[in-house]
Each structure stands twice: as C-alpha cells, then as structure tokens.
Amino acid sequence: MTHDELNLEQRRAVESDSQNILIIAGPGTGKTHTLTCRIAFQLQTLDPDKKILAITFTNKAAEDMNSRLKARLGKIDGKVFVGTFHQWCLSLLRQYGRGGEIRVAAPEDVLKTARGLWPGMTKGDLRKCLEKVSYWKSVDFKSDPPREAAVLSQALRAGSFYDFDDLLLEARRLLLENSSVLADVRKHYVQVYVDEYQDINPIQHELLKLSIGDTGRITAIGDPDQAIYAFRGSDARFFECFEDDFFPVEKIHLRENYRSAHDLISASGQMIASARDVNVPPQVARIYQEGLLSVHRSATDKAEAEFVVHTIEQLVGGTSMFSQDSGRVESHGEGAFSFGDFAVLYRLKNQARELKKAFERSGIPFSVAGEDSSGEDFDDDLLAQRKIEQDVLGERVALMTLHASKGLEFECVFVCGCEETLLPLGLEGIASDPQEERRLLYVGMTRAKSRLYLVSAKRRMLYGKTFENAPSPFLADIEEGLKKYSQQQYLKKTKKRDDDQIQLF
C-alpha cells in the first residue's frame, strides 16, 4: 500500500493512545506504512523536549523508514532516532560512555584478532569459538562468560575495538551501572518503536525493558509466523510474552493483505496454520484477481532449474532477445512480465549452482543475492553483451535463499526444492526445527503477488550424495483445489517411466 489511506485496523494502530501496543502484522498488511504513519502522527502531539526511538533490524529498513518519514514530514531534526539496535547502542556509548574512542570491529577484524590469540586453532574451530562467544553475548550474557569471551574482549579493547555484540552488551552495562544515563534515556525517549519484534534476541529484549521502564511507551510490530532466525538467538517467545513484559497492552491485528492474490493467501494460510499454537483469524484479501499456485515435480535438480528457466521465458514472452532467437514474436503471456518480476528461492545456498547454470545457458539476466555479478568473465561474447544490455535496463531475475527473501515481494515466485530433506531440512547431522522450516516456506510463499511455483526434484545431489526425495510434507496442508499441477506432472503420471527423458517443450 503506497497511497496515504489507512484501513480501519491501521488507523487504530496509528491513532491509539494506549501506553503499549503490539501490532500483529502478517505479510502484505502495510507494516512499514502503518508504523511510519503512527510515528508521524504521534510526533504531532509530542512534548518539545521528548523524542521517539524507532528500532529496525537492518540498515536498509532504517533507511527506508527514515526516507518515508522525511518525505512525510519534510524534516526530522532530532525528534526521531531511526536506526538498528547497533546504531542506537553505538550512539549511546559515544554520548554517555567513558569518552574513549569506540571503533567498531567488523567480523573480519574479530576473526583476525582471534587468529592472533589462538594461532593453533583451525579455521573451523575458530569459527565455533567465535560463535560460542557471540551466543553468550547475545543470549547467555547473564551467566558467567566463557573464558574465550574475556580474552577476546580484552584483545579487542586494546585497540578500542567493539564488535557488534559488544555494542549491545556495553550499552546494557552503561544503563545498568549509570543510573543518570538510564534516567536520561527514559526521560527523552518516551516512545519506542520496534519493527520485526518476533526477531529480537535476549540482549535486545533486555535493552528494551531497561530503557522503557514502567513509564515509557512501546509499540512493537511483527509477525510470529515469520520468525525464522532462532538459529542466531532470536526468540519469538518475546512476542508471546509482550503483554506480561509491558502491561498494559493493546493488541492490534492487521488482517488485510494488499500484496497477494486471494487464492495465494488461502494457500499460505492453510500451510502455516499447523505451525501456530493459537488460532489466528485468516487474512482478508484486498487483491481480487485470480492468482496461480503451480505445483511442479521435476526428475532432477537440473530439470528443476530448466523448468524455472523455461517458465520464465514463456511468461516474459516475445521480448526482443527471445524473439530474435526463436524467430517468433508471439507467444503466450508476452509482455505480461519482465525479468525483474521474478524471484527464485531456495533453502540452501548451494542449490543456486544448478539454477545459475541454467540461467547462464538461457541468457536470462539474473543476480544471486550476496554475489557480485560485476566481474564475471564470459566465454560467450553474445551472452556478455546481452547481460550488459539487460543490466542497463536493470531487469534481472533474483536468486536468493528463503531467508534473504524476507520483507521482499515479487510478481512471480519459484520456491525450489520443496521436498523432504530440504523443507524441512533434514540432512544428516543437522537438527532443524520443523516448525521454523515451515515458517521459512511461509515466508517464501508470501513473497508472491500473483504467481507461485512450488517446485521439487525427485532426485538431487547434495554434498556428494544423491537423494531420492518425496515432495515436502508441508504441501499436503494446502487443499488440492488451490494447487494446479503442471503439465509435466500430468505427463509423468500417464506416460510413466523415465522421468529424465520427458520432453518438456
């Protein structure tokens, strides 16, 4: 929702005078819009000497909120601090700390320091050690630190370095040990806003409790169905116990979905329902067009990648590059979609390999999240030229992990590897939480505005082993009427045998 209207629930969330508010905002419900409107609205009646603190999880989210606020208010001039926990804590330490220099150590710096401290350790052991320290700093910080934590902190501090976890930990210490700082923070930041509340970890929770106290006000917004970061210490239980933590609380549920076609909303809603421990009323669709939920089963991971590529080619239709090649200008769905409308999502980064190969063969411009596409060398001049042309247009198919897709939306989404051992992840020696895996699929499904392809491969190679996988059990929780099985599936059923040889096109 980009226009300035608010639906009833959003308006309630924006205008409520309750001391504390928990906004449950599912996918596509205008979360950022609502939060921004509320901050702007509350700013109008804010005492001149008071301030608002708005916490986001990523720099990108902070920038987004900042620019929205600027666009709305013209200027913010110090009335609102918008930033991540880390930015906020850094500013606290610089403003109220003991005055020494504070240099932020990037993870590479920390690794370098650790290598110097424990030269005998292998890379893997070092990584485990740093993970242990980080876990203590963000989750177990109330118990005694592991010996390595103290050693590492001392070494970092010798160069005035603080790692990311240290910023929060030291800010907590500052608030606990210096009552005038705490009083000052509480006096100024009378309203606190927290985005993605289902993703906070114990140290962040502690910081919020401390700085809000009994008199401050907090508005938290989030969606427990999209809690996918437990592995790094996030704890969605803070969402559940919000009412105990910040009494009294008004709960507001945003139910209207402005992103996805109504049938896609039904499908994702059915799929996620069994991961919940409470009954949640279904979302209400505000997009009334029909969507498409296509379920496709490929023979192999390679065939899966080809299916994705061919489907995109069909949907993009006779754009110049393809019409030149095939001599055909007319084709089904021509002009309906452009490359930027597509996302290809997967559970594991190494699933990108086959996909990348297929995209490279096709000449379709694509990007892989976290990889820079700039310095590639092409063995095909034509291919290179095409890519450069497409880059100018800025239209690329986006390949990324399910995790990385959170917060984004696309007209068409492919979720690859919808099969056992990947969703839920069940590789040997890996203990994954099936509920969290289900939420991960939910995040992926709810990225789609109009077309969603749930793709699986019967046979795939992972870490040198070949797996024969049944489709993901999560798909069974979507009613049959909503799923359209693609033609290949039909062919396979009737013609039988030899899946690899199926002629797709």
Add this chain to the structure above:
DNA sequence: AAGTTTCTGATTTTT
C-alpha cells in the same frame, strides 16, 4: 612467493 596436492567439512545471517 607462488604453485601444487591433499584434506576437510558442509544450513539459514544481520549488525
């Protein structure tokens, strides 16, 4: 230092 071979171990990731 640079180039070779052998080994290892391998989700998901922001700050």
Add this chain to the structure above:
DNA sequence: TCAGAAACTT
C-alpha cells in the same frame, strides 16, 4: 561434490 584451507613443493 567441490570450494576453500592446510600442507607441502619448488
């Protein structure tokens, strides 16, 4: 399987 680290050679 295969990329990157460790171990080894020149």
